[in-house]
Amino acid sequence: MGITAGTRLSTSHLEWVGRDRRAPFGAGNHAVMHAIAVAKKVAELQGNRALTLDPFDAETQAMWLQKGFHKTQTELGDGLRRLYIPLFGLDYGSMKRDA
Numbered sequence: 001m002g003i004t005a006g007t008r009l010s011t012s013h014l015e016w017v018g019r020d021r022r023a024p025f026g027a028g029n030h031a032v033m034h035a036i037a038v039a040k041k042v043a044e045l046q047g048n049r050a051l052t053l054d055p056f057d058a059e060t061q062a063m064w065l066q067k068g069f070h071k072t073q074t075e076l077g078d079g080l081r082r083l084y085i086p087l088f089g090l091d092y093g094s095m096k097r098d099a
Contacts, residue, residue, distance in 0.1 A: 010046065011084065012039035014053035036087070043087050050084040
């Protein structure tokens with residue numbers, strides 16, 4: 001992924017991403033795309049290399065993995081892992097198309 005900082009690096013982080021049945025289709029994508037845009041601006045100032053997020057459950061984790069996120073080594077319990085997506089060098093087009 002082009003991230004060569006060892007096991008620890010500076011990131012922007014979303015504590016929790018869950019799914020609400022009442023939310024309109026694509027609301028999660030819009031929220032994460034907004035978070036990526038803000039994280040990229042922050043990265044210019046402090047050098048963050050990735051956006052991480054903690055999925056609410058296994059179904060949500062699988063959804064974000066399908067959208068280009070990757071598992072980190074950080075275990076959250078119940079088989080969940082903190083997920084990440086690099087802030088530089090990626091085309092986020094598939095997430096935009098799904099929104």
